[in-house]
Amino acid sequence: MAETFSAKSNDTAALAARLEKRWAFMMVSIMALLVGVMIFTGLHWAMMPPSRVETINPSTLHVSGEFVESNLGSAVEADGSITVRIIGQQYSFTPQCIVVPAKTPITFRVTSADVIHGMLITGTNINSMVEPGYISTFKTEFEQTGDHLMPCHEYCGVGHEAMWANVRVVDKDAFSKMAAKAGRLTCDL
């Protein structure tokens, strides 16, 4: 009697283990599928988070090098793409209003003059940390014209909630007309 009971118990134990293994296999497959989707979108659409590690001295930003005051804002590159350079500092962005053309490849290069900041552009998936000592570089393209808000999204001190900028996406032709007049564009001008 005891033997048959233990045999039965072994059967159910084996059944329980089999069910468990089946579930574990299913779950691992689902996670593998998700990772597969990530790899596919990453390679196929080149959708990846920023990848470059580039340093810069925050205490000389304004006086020399790429991020001098006169070099901030939107610039047209030789290949027709746009490079936008921005500095974040307690508690503002320079420039405060950024103008870019729609349907044009855009590269953002952003850094901080003091503490850690962040930026996102509402209604888009543009989202980056802005850190002193490092340059954040990321590429995007705006499909439509329109105005967006650009808040600082990382706590940077007591005035953090007041740190906002604006992004104005204008028609490609309108932008070319503006660019013909000035080398570096901002909508503050």
Add this chain to the structure above:
Amino acid sequence: MISNRRLMLAHFWLAFAVFGLAVLLGEWQMFIRSPLHGWLHNPDLYYRSVTAHGTVMGYVFPTLVAMGFGYAICELSLGQPLIGRRWAWAGYIMIIVGSVAAVVPVAMGLDSVLYTFYPPMIGNAFYYIGVVLVVVGSWVWVVLMGINLNAWKRAHPSAPVPLPMFANVAAAYLWGWTAVGAALELLFQILPVALGFTNTINAGLSRVLFSWTLHAIVYFWLMPAYIAFYTIVPRAIGGRLYSDTMARISFALFLVFSMPIGIHHLFADPQVGSGFKFVHSVFTAMVAVPTLLTVFTICASVEIAARLRGGKGVFGWLKALPWDNPQMLALAFSFVMLGFGGAGGLINMSYQLDSTVHNTQWVTGHFHLIFGGAIVIMYFAIAYDLWPHLTGRAMQHLGLIRTQLWLWFIGMIVTTFPWHYVGILGMPRRMAYFDYTGMSAEAVSVIMSTVGGALLVVSAILFLVILYRNHSGSRAEIAPFTFSRAIHEPTSLPLALNGLGLWVGLMMALTITNYGYPIARLIGLHDAQVPAVFIGAKR
């Protein structure tokens, strides 16, 4: 058999007292930044409150719960009095001293740096020293758990280690190792600046070191809840644990995979290359596996309880569950919140989707749903289950307990769902003020969250009242405490599942492979040493 009731009650009461205060701060913050209140003239008050809320909820409250519960598990599952009682009290006192040292300068506005520190902003050194003391106090517990387990194993050679203690020690070792990241940041980067020995800091390196702690700490918070899923709930609802082996595998996997994944918090950062971001993203996907295994084992255990109670049919057994039992209710609520929170987590960890929600209110919603919801509701359940054994008095007012759990569940849903939504609309986290002009969707959502927060405050007060009133109830004969029994109880276990050596080794090895290179490279980036910005300094 519990011989150190006072020690455990001291941990739990301090945990729940500071929790109550931090809940009030949280609701105040939500009110202040909602459209119900105008612009706060001194926004620093808000950031002080956020710093205190985060420090208490992130470091003090869950650590004390894990410690108090851990001491109880140690005595109850091993059946031996705690070894190192004096050390345990010393650790407790360190946590009190550390908490006071940290919170006083925060209240004075000298340390509005949030619990994530954010160098190169640097505040008063006492805050950081206080946090270090809290961590060191908890490390006393980590060591004691290891010592107690080893003493038991020597006395019971080749006997299976009880599952609750296996899981408890896994939690302790996880915390011991994950706290190292923030400890390195505090001791080698922040404190030298705060104490005036140097005035520059590599903020990118700090963020990487903090991420070492930041993700696995969530799994440390989660461990007591999971221990309750496996070892309390099935017994409390009259069922059996489906599988002891799978439980051990899940806890071992948590130990291994919750560590080497923290860089998924840094997808939008410029100081880590995309290769390591990708590696951490993949490992984050793997840490979902032990949770999914847990869902199966616990649902199966619950079904066993229902069938033992006469439940029939494919889904009909759900009706046979003891829904009036607080443990059943807490488990169900916890799983619902874990489901939504976990789905959100899969979005956060994915390499591409993260950029839509990074640092928005979505993230605030996500971790409140997981930690404040799925995990904290199980802390309540643990307290309700253990309290009679700590006070020697039966738990009365089951109706009140059910009301409390319902309120917490509804409150958490009403608070966090609108948060997720405004996050997608692009509302950033951590803002003392938001201009709602022309943004009615945001305004309505944030008001809903504030109302949800009010429900949470009511529920927290109710929880404290229920526990407090139990102390003055009439003494009763309390049946000895038991943990859930597995259907097939282990008689002997493979070495790997009867100890944590292998898993701790893997945890450390994976941490080094996934963090070693990024950290070494950042240490070498001397150009990235930037001047510190002191809180309150004139500029």
